[in-house]
Amino acid sequence: MTTTASPRETPADALSEPPARRGIIDTDVHPNPRSADEIRPYLPPQWRKGFVAPRRPFFHNPIHANRLDSTPPDGGPAASDPAFLREQLMDTYGVSHPILVPRTFCNIHPNPDYGSAIAAAYNEWLAETWLGTYNYDGAFKGSITINHHDPLRAAEEIERWAGHPHMVQVVTDSGARAPLGQRQYYPIYEACERHGLPFAIHPGSDGIGLNIMPTPGVPTHYIEYHCGMALAFQAHLLSYLTEGVFERFPTLRVAMLEGGVAWVAPLMWRLDAYWRALRRDTPWITKPPSEYLRDHVRLSTQPLERPAKDAHLLSLFDAMDAEHILMFSSDYPHWDFDSPTRAFPKMPEKLRNAIMTDNASALYGL
Amino acid sequence: MPSHAIARVSELPPGERKIVEIDGRSIGVFNVEGRFYALRNTCPHQGAPLCLGALGGTAAPSRPGEYIWEREGEILSCPWHGWEFDITTGRSIFNPHRTRVRSYEVTVHPDEEPDPGVDSFPVSVQDGVVLLHV
Numbered sequence: 001m002t003t004t005a006s007p008r009e010t011p012a013d014a015l016s017e018p019p020a021r022r023g024i025i026d027t028d029v030h031p032n033p034r035s036a037d038e039i040r041p042y043l044p045p046q047w048r049k050g051f052v053a054p055r056r057p058f059f060h061n062p063i064h065a066n067r068l069d070s071t072p073p074d075g076g077p078a079a080s081d082p083a084f085l086r087e088q089l090m091d092t093y094g095v096s097h098p099i100l101v102p103r104t105f106c107n108i109h110p111n112p113d114y115g116s117a118i119a120a121a122y123n124e125w126l127a128e129t130w131l132g133t134y135n136y137d138g139a140f141k142g143s144i145t146i147n148h149h150d151p152l153r154a155a156e157e158i159e160r161w162a163g164h165p166h167m168v169q170v171v172t173d174s175g176a177r178a179p180l181g182q183r184q185y186y187p188i189y190e191a192c193e194r195h196g197l198p199f200a201i202h203p204g205s206d207g208i209g210l211n212i213m214p215t216p217g218v219p220t221h222y223i224e225y226h227c228g229m230a231l232a233f234q235a236h237l238l239s240y241l242t243e244g245v246f247e248r249f250p251t252l253r254v255a256m257l258e259g260g261v262a263w264v265a266p267l268m269w270r271l272d273a274y275w276r277a278l279r280r281d282t283p284w285i286t287k288p289p290s291e292y293l294r295d296h297v298r299l300s301t302q303p304l305e306r307p308a309k310d311a312h313l314l315s316l317f318d319a320m321d322a323e324h325i326l327m328f329s330s331d332y333p334h335w336d337f338d339s340p341t342r343a344f345p346k347m348p349e350k351l352r353n354a355i356m357t358d359n360a361s362a363l364y365g366l
Numbered sequence: 367m368p369s370h371a372i373a374r375v376s377e378l379p380p381g382e383r384k385i386v387e388i389d390g391r392s393i394g395v396f397n398v399e400g401r402f403y404a405l406r407n408t409c410p411h412q413g414a415p416l417c418l419g420a421l422g423g424t425a426a427p428s429r430p431g432e433y434i435w436e437r438e439g440e441i442l443s444c445p446w447h448g449w450e451f452d453i454t455t456g457r458s459i460f461n462p463h464r465t466r467v468r469s470y471e472v473t474v475h476p477d478e479e480p481d482p483g484v485d486s487f488p489v490s491v492q493d494g495v496v497l498l499h500v
Contacts, residue, residue, distance in 0.1 A: 068445030069418045337446050342412040 023096025024340050025360035026089065027300045028202070028257045028329035031100050031130050032077045038129075042121035047114055054105035054118075056208055059225045061335060070333035078333035082134035089332045090139065093340045097366055098332070099168065100130055100142045101202055101257065107147055107173045108209030115147035120157055123167075131166040141364060143171035143200060149210060151184060155191040162195035168364040169255060171200040174232040175211030181239030186248070193249045198298075198363055200255040201236060203229040233259030234267055237297065241271060244284040246296045253363060254297045261326060262305035265319035268293060294321055298363050300329035301355065302338035310345035323351050327360040367471075369497040375474060376493045378402075381439075385417055388500045395472060395498055396421065396453060398439050402472035403453045404498055405442065410467055414446035424450055424459060471499040 033039050036053040043051055070088065072081035079085050089095050102125075106118040122145050131142045144161045146154035154172075161167045170192050178184065180201065192199045206229060207213035214232035219225045233256050239245075246252060268290035275282075275289055285292075307313055317326070330338050340356065347355070360366065372386050372395055383396045385407055392407035394417025407417040423438035441459065442451045450459040456469030474494040 063443055063448035064420070064445075067414075068420065069415055335446060335448065337412075339412045339414075 022357055023090075023094045024328055024356045025097045025099065025364070025366060026095045026330050026332065026340075027099045027255065027327045027360050028302060029085075029089065029098035029100055029332050030079055030103050030334060031082075031085070031126070032080045032102075033125060034076045034080045039118075039121050039125055042124040044117055047117050051118070054103065056105070056204070059222050061226075062222055064335050066333045066335060067337055082130065082140075085332070086139075089330065093330075095330075095340070097139055097141050097360075097364075099360070099364065100126065100140055101171055101200070102126055102143070102145060103202075103204060104145050105173075105205050105208070106145060107149060107175060107211060108205050109147075110210060112147060112150035112153065116150050116153045116157065119145040119147045119154075120160075123157065123161055127161070127164060127167070131164070135166060138166065140166060141168045141366065142166050143169050144197070146170055146172050146188065148172045148176060148180070148185060148188065151187040155187040158188070158191035158195065158197065162191070162197060167197075168366070169198040169200045171202055171257075173205040173211070174201045174203045174214075174229070174236060174259065175205035175208060176232075176236075177210055177212060179239030179243075180236045181241070181243035181245045183243070189245065189249045189252050193252050196251070198253040198255050200257055201233065201259070202257045203232060203259060206232050229258070230260035230263055234263060237267070237293070238271065240297070241289040241292055242282050242285065244282065246292045247284050247286070252296060255300065255327070255363065256297060257300045257329060258302060258331060259299065260303070260305065261299050261301055261320070261322075262307075262313070262316050264293075264299065264325075265316055268320070294324060298325055298327050298359060300327050302329040302331045302343070303336045304338055304343050306343075306345075313345055314347070317347075317351070323354045324359065326355045327363065328356045367499045369473075369499045371475070371495045372498045373496045374477075374493050375496060378496055383417065383421070385415075386498065388498065391500070393417075393470060393498065393500065395496065396442075398453060402474065402496060404470040404472045405451065405453065405456050406468040406470075408467070409444045409446065409449060410465060411444065411447060411449055414444050416442065416444050416451070416467060419443050419445040419448075421453065473497045473499065 036051055040048050040051055066078035070078035072084040102122045104118055104122045106115045109115040126142045130140050144158055144167050146157050148154060158170055205211050207218055214235050215228055219228060272288040272290050370388055373384055378384055378397045380397050380399050383394055385394050393404050394407045395404045405417060407415050409416040419442050421439060421442050423435050424441040426434040426436045428434045440453050442453045451467055456467045458465035475497050476494050
């Protein structure tokens with residue numbers, strides 16, 4: 001039987017359907033496998049034996065790497081139990097969609113095949129578990145991890161997952177051998193653009209393995225390294241905005257996760273000023289660089305800078321057009337978690353909704 | 367100030383802690399080598415359950431390049447962002463005058479009615495009651 005329905009004849013059950021949940025979208029959440037053995041089966045045989053749980057070889061956090069209260073009741077690593085993550089993050093704060101960003105450290109390895117195999121294994125694992133068996137309600141959204149040291153293989157990996165209903169972006173580390181706006185990375189951006197997938201950058205492997213430090217030399221202390229993570233994001237952003245990446249890829253969107261936000265406006269003031277003087281150096285930049293940022297780049301908020309006076313932060317929010325470029329993130333279960341209810345100063349409702357939900361909703365189509 | 371019996375001494379041995387709820391307030395009671403302390407279980411920073419944090423020592427202010435570890439067992443650091451608090455006073459280490467968490471008095475009340483024991487094995491320490499004064 002075929003039926004045609006005019007708006008007047010909409011079936012009753014469709015009318016009673018609840019509106020889509022408009023909760024908080026948390027754009028930086030880190031699910032973990034219970035152990036390296038959970039990843040191992042997804043690796044090709046030649047890599048299985050040697051694979052160990054990824055970890056930075058130095059710059060270990062002197063207090064703790066994860067919230068101490070994030071260990072699941074039945075044991076295992078933080079954020080390895082989906083029911084407990086739902087309880088501690090989603091139920092407690094009204095998060096409707098955690099955007100899952102596995103920490104794979106796939107970019108540190110000298111062998112590009114091994115790095116890409118680790119990325120692919122985590123993608124398989126994420127799709128089967130958090131985006132599969134754990135995802136009965138579709139709340140979890142995931143990221144396609146790629147090894148940026150092998151851009152052609154990375155583009156293939158994007159092709160492999162594009163179209164997956166819960167993979168909403170591509171992600172890699174801010175730790176790199178070169179600023180990410182350079183042309184060797186363009187196969188990655190072509191693939192992202194082809195499939196409408198935002199490209200996300202997350203810190204953690206800066207200066208480790210193949211990746212160079214964003215500082216002149218290697219910092220000494222964890223606090224120095226951790227605070228300096230924002231430097232890599234500034235370098236990558238300058239690269240995107242001067243190389244003309246958004247002229248070559250006019251629909252590409254970049255999500256900068258956990259790279260800090262308070263520096264954005266002053267850096268854009270500086271870049272816009274230099275562009276007016278030095279326009280001929282990069283003549284493909286046809287408007288003030290900050291305008292490309294507003295159209296193409298989004299930044300996650302954690303760890304949010306909190307000056308002594310809230311007015312100072314709100315003033316920087318205004319200067320950077322936070323209402324259009326910031327997206328909330330908690331970094332759950334990491335130690336420097338930002339609480340949705342406590343991390344921010346009091347904000348006008350429109351600004352708050354934009355940061356907590358609307359900007360991420362628009363970027364990820366949620 | 368009302369007092370609340372929250373445990374027997376034997377139920378809260380040195381190194382242990384107990385989180386209790388008194389009049390809607392969550393409070394952590396700690397036994398540090400036989401001395402009892404209690405702090406509000408809410409970090410003033412972002413509201414984390416402070417009393418689930420690690421209890422250890424800390425590095426005293428020192429000259430550059432010098433590490434002096436001190437006060438082992440007396441420094442509670444928040445389970446989220448690691449802010450350090452003096453378990454004996456509730457004052458933070460980085461700004462004791464402005465950043466602090468409420469602390470409460472804890473006393474041990476002698477047990478008036480020891481268990482009917484076996485006469486030939488007298489106990490030297492009675493199992494008192496830990497009282498939290500809120």
